[in-house]
Amino acid sequence: MSPISILHRHRVAALLGAALIISPIVASFAESPNDVRNAVGTTQTPVAGVTAPNGSFAPIVAADKPAVVTVTTVMKGQPDVMSDASPLDGGGSPFDDYFRQFFGDQGMPGPKAPPQQSQRAEALGSGFIVGADGTIVTNNHVIDGASSIKVTLDDGTELPAKLVGRDAKNDLAVIKIKADKPLPTVKWGDSDKLMPGDQVLAFGNPFGIGTTVTSGIVSARGRDLHSGPFDDFIQIDAPINHGNSGGPLVDVSGNVVGINTAIYSPNGGSVGVGFAIPSDQAQKVVAKLMKGGEIEYGYLGVQIQPVTQDVASAIGLDHPGGALVSSVTEGSPAAAAGIQTGDLITGFAGQEIKDPKDLSRAVADVSPGKKETLDVWRNGKAMQLSVDVGRNGDDAQTASVSGDSGAPGNGQGARLPAIGLGLMDITPDIRQQMNLPDNQRGAVVAAVNPDKAAAASGVQPGDIIIAVNQMPVKSARQATQAIAQAGKSGRKSVLLLVERGDAQI
The missing domain is CATH 2.30.42.10 (PDZ domain)
Structure with missing residues (x-):
């Protein structure tokens, strides 16, 4: 769901448009549109759409669909930008053949300017109206870097939009349009009440073909994709694709419980693994953004x-x-x-x-x-x-x-066979070899027994133990005594504060 301007670097992203690609190894998506990564892995079969308790979701769709909008942004292209990277740009998309089968060239979405004449790129995303005055919520990555923003309402009306506020850390943005009448809105729901297995609907405009709704269930809660400090995504199996970014995820009451933001995709299309920002998190951020600017x-x-x-x-x-x-x-x-x-x-x-x-x-x-x-x-x-x-x-x-947790080896100086490490004092020679400051105190890990607990906990030779069970130690002897005392007191483990390079763990 990232802006199309990035697609000259990663052609597979053209399949996703506004859907960010999640790496199957580190499960991270790009912090900026210029850093989207290709995903690899095994294709999964999406779960078939679930059925509403009364046999149809039609009443929910009828109520919410008028408040779902398409967000189109224009970015100034660089000389190496490929204007055919998106269906909106009229050529080169992996879906061009698909569109031509059903619409022909006449029905192909977007302008038909030759690539060499295009100096701009268009990006497609979605959003939803939360204020009758034209206040709209979308993803930050949908509008990031835009020189202009256009909103298309469900009835086809196109209106220019202005940016009210944006927050990259939560990937949220608020934009606003001026209409000659009050606009339909959707209400916020309570995402905290969602449980795995609950039914949900995802709205958006995939591939620019028009507002679409898909159904599914909540697959998991609290997913951390390591994309930012506030990751707490709702995982869903409702299909979301290129253009769905910023669209609402609603519950069976028709209330917004999430904002469709990213997908995992080994092949560029939806495989039933999507992610949405919880509404309880988003609503707080949006309330601040509506006041204008960025969040402190x-x-x-x-x-x-x-x-x-x-x-x-x-x-x-x-x-x-x-x-x-x-x-x-x-x-x-x-x-x-x-x-x-x-x-x-x-x-x-x-x-x-x-x-x-x-x-x-x-x-x-x-x-x-x-x-x-x-x-x-x-x-x-x-x-x-x-x-x-x-x-x-x-x-x-x-x-x-901190991404690491550790504990400290087996060598010269104090030996601790129970946890498998050997410690040494910080001598003048060691201080010089390790380039340690004059005031550095602690016990140097000389060696680690690979079959003992210290190795399993991540301790490495060269680590410096500076505290044991929250008490500072200045030498190998102090560290040895503190660790031994922890064992005598009946504790099953010992907490070691380790300095490794410029970090402490």
């Missing part, structure tokens, strides 16, 4: 990672949960509030934090400059800290989730 996100300045059962056991908790702080950015709001590496954040602004994503979203939703309370578990005790939430710039992340 709150910022803490911490690196965080998930709490596994082993980590919970190591710090004295009976169950996993919360966000473990692996590092604190110097000079950040978190540092000023007294947050320390090794702290477990269990609550923020009165909201329970169950995992790192909860913290990222909660902090992002707070206006910069606001004072909030953090619930922290430190050294076996619960405590509260007050933090002045900062402003998240383009180069700052609200509360960045």
Whole structure:
């Protein structure tokens, strides 16, 4: 569902248009339209459309379809842009033969300007009207980079649109048109009530053939595609294709529960694996965008990672949960509030934090400059800290989730056969070889037994252990004693704070 201007680099994207391609290995989609990736994998057969309880979805379609619009954007083309990358551009699309079979050249969508004469590219997407005054919601990637935006209503009326506000992190945008009469609208629904197996309908304009509705079910909730800090997608099996981006996903009551945003596709077309932004997430963002401009996100300045059962056991908790702080950015709001590496954040602004994503979203939703309370578990005790939430710039992340978790080898110095690692002090020679600062303290991992727990946890030779069970250690001996004490106390695991390069895990 990405703008057509990118398709000169990835021809397979012409099959998707407004549908982003998801990599089957890393499940990520491009952060910008110029970075869409081809997908590979095994073709899946989409699930057949489900049937409404009363035998037909016609009443829902009749009520919602008038509020679904087509969004067409124009981008200034670069010299290497292929104008035949989209059916809208009138040539070169993998679907050209299909269209000609049924419509002939006369019915082919889009202008017929020769490629060499075209200096612009058109992108196709969808949207839905949420305000009778002409306020429309769509995806940010549908309008990103547009020099002009046009909206086509369900009755065929074409109107120019202006951009009201956009948010790249959530991939949402609000545009507005002026009409001579109140426009039909759709209502927001409650996506939190959706469960796998619930029936849904997806609206949009695939391939520019006109507003279309497909049916399916919710396949899964809470999908994280690693596309941004707020990933919480609804996975659906209702077919969505090129042009569906920004269209509404509605429940059996006809209320919007999601915004169709991306698909996984090994072959360029729909295979029944689509993703929608939940309405509960989108509605909050849209409300802010309707006020104009871009959204300012709150910022803490911490690196965080998930709490596994082993980590919970190591710090004295009976169950996993919360966000473990692996590092604190110097000079950040978190540092000023007294947050320390090794702290477990269990609550923020009165909201329970169950995992790192909860913290990222909660902090992002707070206006910069606001004072909030953090619930922290430190050294076996619960405590509260007050933090002045900062402003998240383009180069700052609200509360960045670390992709690694680890524990520390088997070599010279202190030996720990139970977990399979060997530690060494930071001697002058080691400090010079590893280019460590003069104030660096801790225990260097000299070797790791591949058959022991440390290796399984991701510890690597060259790691530096700087804390054990949230207590700082300055030498191999201190680290050895702390780990041994954890074993004597009956704990089944030990929490190691490891420094690796410029990161702490």
